[in-house]
Amino acid sequence: MKKLLLVLISLHLAFASFAKEGMWIPLLLEKYNIEEMQEMGFRLTAEDIYSINQASMKDAVMIFGGGCTGELISDQGLIITNHHCGYSAIQSHSTIENDYLTNGFWAMSKEEELPNPGLSVTFLKYMEDVTDSVLVGVEESMSMKKREKVIDENISKIKERATKDNHYTATIKPFFHGNQYFLFVNEVYKDVRLVGAPPSAIGKFGGDTDNWMWPRHTGDFSVFRIYADENNEPAEYSEENKPFIPKKHFPVSLKGIEEGDFTMVFGYPGSTDQYVPSYHLKMLTEKVYPELIEIRTHKLNIMDKYMEQDPGVRIKYAAKNARVSNSWKRWRGEIRGLDILNAREKKKAYQEKLMQWVNKNSDRKAHYGQILNEYKDLYEEFGDVKLARDLLLEVIYRNGVEVAEVASMFRPLLKLYETEEDPGEEKISQAKEEVKKKINDFFKDYYQPIDKEVTADILSLYSQSVNPEFLPDVYRRINEKFNNDFQAYTEKLFRKTLFADKTSALALLEGFSERSIKKVRKDPAWKLYKTFMETYRDQLYPLYNSLRQKNDSLNRIYMKAQMEFESDKVFYPDANFTLRVGYGKVKGYEARDAIEYEHLTTIEGIMEKDNPEIYDYRVPEKLKTLYRQKDYGRYEVDGTVPVCFLATNHTTGGNSGSPVVNAEGHLIGVNFDRAWEGVMSDLMFNPEQCRNISLDIRYALFIIDKFAGAGYLLDEMTIIE
Ligand code: ARG
Ligand code: ASP
Numbered sequence: 001m002k003k004l005l006l007v008l009i010s011l012h013l014a015f016a017s018f019a020k021e022g023m024w025i026p027l028l029l030e031k032y033n034i035e036e037m038q039e040m041g042f043r044l045t046a047e048d049i050y051s052i053n054q055a056s057m058k059d060a061v062m063i064f065g066g067g068c069t070g071e072l073i074s075d076q077g078l079i080i081t082n083h084h085c086g087y088s089a090i091q092s093h094s095t096i097e098n099d100y101l102t103n104g105f106w107a108m109s110k111e112e113e114l115p116n117p118g119l120s121v122t123f124l125k126y127m128e129d130v131t132d133s134v135l136v137g138v139e140e141s142m143s144m145k146k147r148e149k150v151i152d153e154n155i156s157k158i159k160e161r162a163t164k165d166n167h168y169t170a171t172i173k174p175f176f177h178g179n180q181y182f183l184f185v186n187e188v189y190k191d192v193r194l195v196g197a198p199p200s201a202i203g204k205f206g207g208d209t210d211n212w213m214w215p216r217h218t219g220d221f222s223v224f225r226i227y228a229d230e231n232n233e234p235a236e237y238s239e240e241n242k243p244f245i246p247k248k249h250f251p252v253s254l255k256g257i258e259e260g261d262f263t264m265v266f267g268y269p270g271s272t273d274q275y276v277p278s279y280h281l282k283m284l285t286e287k288v289y290p291e292l293i294e295i296r297t298h299k300l301n302i303m304d305k306y307m308e309q310d311p312g313v314r315i316k317y318a319a320k321n322a323r324v325s326n327s328w329k330r331w332r333g334e335i336r337g338l339d340i341l342n343a344r345e346k347k348k349a350y351q352e353k354l355m356q357w358v359n360k361n362s363d364r365k366a367h368y369g370q371i372l373n374e375y376k377d378l379y380e381e382f383g384d385v386k387l388a389r390d391l392l393l394e395v396i397y398r399n400g401v402e403v404a405e406v407a408s409m410f411r412p413l414l415k416l417y418e419t420e421e422d423p424g425e426e427k428i429s430q431a432k433e434e435v436k437k438k439i440n441d442f443f444k445d446y447y448q449p450i451d452k453e454v455t456a457d458i459l460s461l462y463s464q465s466v467n468p469e470f471l472p473d474v475y476r477r478i479n480e481k482f483n484n485d486f487q488a489y490t491e492k493l494f495r496k497t498l499f500a501d502k503t504s505a506l507a508l509l510e511g512f513s514e515r516s517i518k519k520v521r522k523d524p525a526w527k528l529y530k531t532f533m534e535t536y537r538d539q540l541y542p543l544y545n546s547l548r549q550k551n552d553s554l555n556r557i558y559m560k561a562q563m564e565f566e567s568d569k570v571f572y573p574d575a576n577f578t579l580r581v582g583y584g585k586v587k588g589y590e591a592r593d594a595i596e597y598e599h600l601t602t603i604e605g606i607m608e609k610d611n612p613e614i615y616d617y618r619v620p621e622k623l624k625t626l627y628r629q630k631d632y633g634r635y636e637v638d639g640t641v642p643v644c645f646l647a648t649n650h651t652t653g654g655n656s657g658s659p660v661v662n663a664e665g666h667l668i669g670v671n672f673d674r675a676w677e678g679v680m681s682d683l684m685f686n687p688e689q690c691r692n693i694s695l696d697i698r699y700a701l702f703i704i705d706k707f708a709g710a711g712y713l714l715d716e717m718t719i720i721e
Contacts, residue, residue, distance in 0.1 A: 026050035041262030069267030077244030081657035083203030086222030207616030253666035267658025269575035278347035337680030472531035584648030669694030
């Protein structure tokens, strides 16, 4: 009997220690997840996470800016999120004299906190299943266009109703590829001030070398505060505003973590594709990703070369380099991960089983019998178009031809003259002011030799990589006048253009009049920008959009088929930048043969990586001193300080900054990344290797208190010792 019990317990443990795939809907936890969560160790209820009747965790979680998550950690509106999420706010306050990015910044009182125009945070008030109302009047026989029109009209009406007589905003998002719809009613706070950020040598320690990797030692956090009007409601920035008093904030735990502990991540995962057919994986891994990786490899090599030569250039291109490098590295990891998982074969086997089931019944056959053939046809065309579209955007945006970006800044000004008989002084000077700001911002971080080399290189690459029908007109000119010598074409462009230099761009702007329009139109950088834009607008975008719509429609049908086929399984919807719950356990992983990773890193690892020669690994002197003196205060554990930890929560881009809580719902970490071997989790989750990386909250507190001397901030937190 005892033996049997042991077997049962270990079976249970084996099962419970497993990673839990999925990004779950907060409103439906009670129905689908809470029992399992509690079995895994969670001590709270579904109502504690999401409730409209009482204060719950959801009241302390927000969309931070445009693509991250943040959470409240005091009853005075204090927020913690990632350093890389606060990056542009921190950068915007940085100057040569006050380089907060490099040196860090800490407000020593509320008066010193820095406002950030344009930065907002968004709280979810409530969500609601509105599928029936969205699909009123929709019939299966409708054309795609008609269906979309009816749905759009219904959505407008529902949103209007939800935001009538209140200051909320509303969005409706499709779930399960349009088989279900949810309404989200939100409250947006617009006065968000920077409270503090560690120096980049802590907040971005390891840089792009360590990005997407374990073992990790990045102190990826920054601290902000929400301000509200005298009624505690959202308001534009004003000196009169007061710190926001939330209904709920996360207690911060100093108790630490052990391998096997329950963890939950609560945030805004951006987008995943878990239910696509094998053709989609083939398109990404064989056609699209390799070319995107190639073009970015070229960009990065050129940037790196100049950045290594000149520290000034390094600062200018740090953010650009990070942006280009981030997805570049992830795509490579995804290809590798899918390959090792044998993902396409797995999908194919699943598709076969599903089709056998479909073909057993004439009704199902009528509905789903052709789905895979239709996918196959679609993807044959989709791949080329998606590749051309993605590459085109790589050329004129995304740190491609930067001088084309400068040219495009003049577009609003041109439009003003073109669309209005006499735009009037006021409108013109306002438009000029806006362009001027953009130009000044841009040239702060511009280095012409990089742009020139990238331009010649990627123009040539683009022409080699896409179907000739997607070549903009400029290629004809390069052929006729320059005999396809991209170098020569680029040399001439940079010699002639007014947009590659701040002085000439500003001079053009200062004296801008109707006559200047001709000058802009004749400028070679403008011409380049324009021909690419035209190819995009007239050719690629319409084509891509219609194929994507067709794809959406097939996805809806295929999703429905999958859910009927596995009618006992509880499906989770793909991420769509709505609030979700991921749960799992603190856990290391086996990365490769004989490489077994532990779940926790410590300050010892920072000192091991310390290398003044390598930019990414320069440890600040102050941190070294604290280390030498073992001056760790109450953040010390076994003679060291914990830094980052791994867990099995299913996360993706957008989850950065998400609260990571323990079984009691106390904050133990801030999510910021995933480990390299598991980044294919957007397409297929592998419980053995998919891990999210979190900053241990104790390291954040240690840095705030001991390193920055801003310990007064801890007084407003609820610390659990
Ligand atoms: N990989 C993380 C995420 O996708 C962090 C990105 C920012 N850091 C960087 N070195 N690029 O957002
Ligand atoms: N680093 C990502 C973010 O910024 C998170 C991830 O992709 O795991 O959202």
